[in-house]
Amino acid sequence: MPCFDWGCTMKTYRTHYSKDVSAEEYNTVITVSGWVEDIRNLGSIAFVILRDRKGTSQITVFSKKTPELFKKLIDLPRESVISVQGVCKENSKVRNGYEIIPEELSVLSVAQTPLPLGVVDKVESELETRLDNRFIDLRKPDVQAIFTIRDNVIHAAHEYLRAQGFIEVHTPKIVASSSEGGTDVFRLKYFEKEAFLAQSPQLYKQSLMATGLDRVYEIAWYFRAEEHNTRRHLNESTAVDIEMAYIQSEEDVMHILEHLVHAMWRSAGECKAELETLGRSVAVPKVPFVRISYDEVITKLKGRGSGIIWGQDLGSEDEKLLGEIMKDAGTDFYFITRYPLASKPFYTMPEGGDHSRGFDLECKGIELASGSQRIHNVDLLTERMKACNLDPAAFETYLKAFRYGMPPHGGFGFGIERFLMELLDIGNVRECILFPRDRTRLSP
């Protein structure tokens, strides 16, 4: 099958991707383009492996029949970009069943040597080296597969949320109010004023609940100036954020979240070729996910010897232990509900005395998302701000949205890189984003 319908007869660099050649094309002239992955020169016959987006094809060239083409091809440095037109011949000796006998060759770009990073070398490079040369690193099929899957799951998120009546919004990333709590923010100069990079769309998406849009989602970047150096933190990351109005309780929000995760997980499962490249399989989780209250969590953890006391946040060890407990109970995914009010942000709806309507979604001991029913009463909201040592005056533009009619609402934030890390069992979150920003990395 030809790769694109160009709608005209113009000469093109590519009539087929390597994977799209089938018996139909045998003994016809095709054009392929891509990177020279390898050249195996046997003297008077040479095999050039050409890599494109979908795989590789073999170009077989003979020194006696086509001496000029032979010389031109075998002298190319690896990773040069070429376009080859030639006859596609069936050949069972070749892995994908065919080879191309070239008639015309255009050298589109000659690669410098040596490469800073081998694409198909027999030695693995360190993540540091790979990220420094990400454009080459991304030529590796397994690295590329992560981003194809990423594209698929994000697409699935859009589809699911739209089907549920959510509309996509884009809120400012340069913001005036300082921290909504929880994390350090990047400061920047905004003409004569001080501004910050958004740590989340929280305040804006809540404000939108006062508009009648009712259900909004945003898939965007956010920025956190934490000086951590771990394999699961980024200073610039992406998230799926939603906010929905007229909810009865946080249960409505959790319902959307679990179905969203389910839809994304399922769409990843459909990326068969990429999963095979990565050597992974994904087991689509069953919905609904298990709900376990914070109080039950504490009881269970204590029962397994943890020294945690009520009111504390779960540390890494406790989260891991809980992951094991839940796995023994037959589930990787679980909501921790009814968190202590004190450990959740100011906008979280209180429940009873010390509890809240805040929840986290965890997967195997890693926090994937957190959300809650929010406070929609402005007096309570102001009171909670003060209790969290925040100055209501600094949040006046946010509070204003609550004074003129604000329905009950809730939402969540869901980290995309963390999700991919869990989904594909990747050891370092930096692998899940094209150009990671971490404690020390600002380029590329």
Add this chain to the structure above:
RNA sequence: GCCCCGGUAGUGUAGUGGCCUAUCAUGAAGCCCUGUCGAGGCUUCGACUUGGGUUCAAAUCCCAGCCGGGGCGCCA
């Protein structure tokens, strides 16, 4: 913010005071080879993070810097 660890050719490594003119692989350059597919064979090239110090002698030990990794805290 606290704590731990590391830095050797383009890439990845061996080397814990003298046997280092630094190992091996991969790579690059060149030659041989008509069916390779981790091709094979031969030749060549290429490195001790920086600055001090200890010592007869430092890749190796000490101090400082630079660069990096990871754990905790916090979080997505």
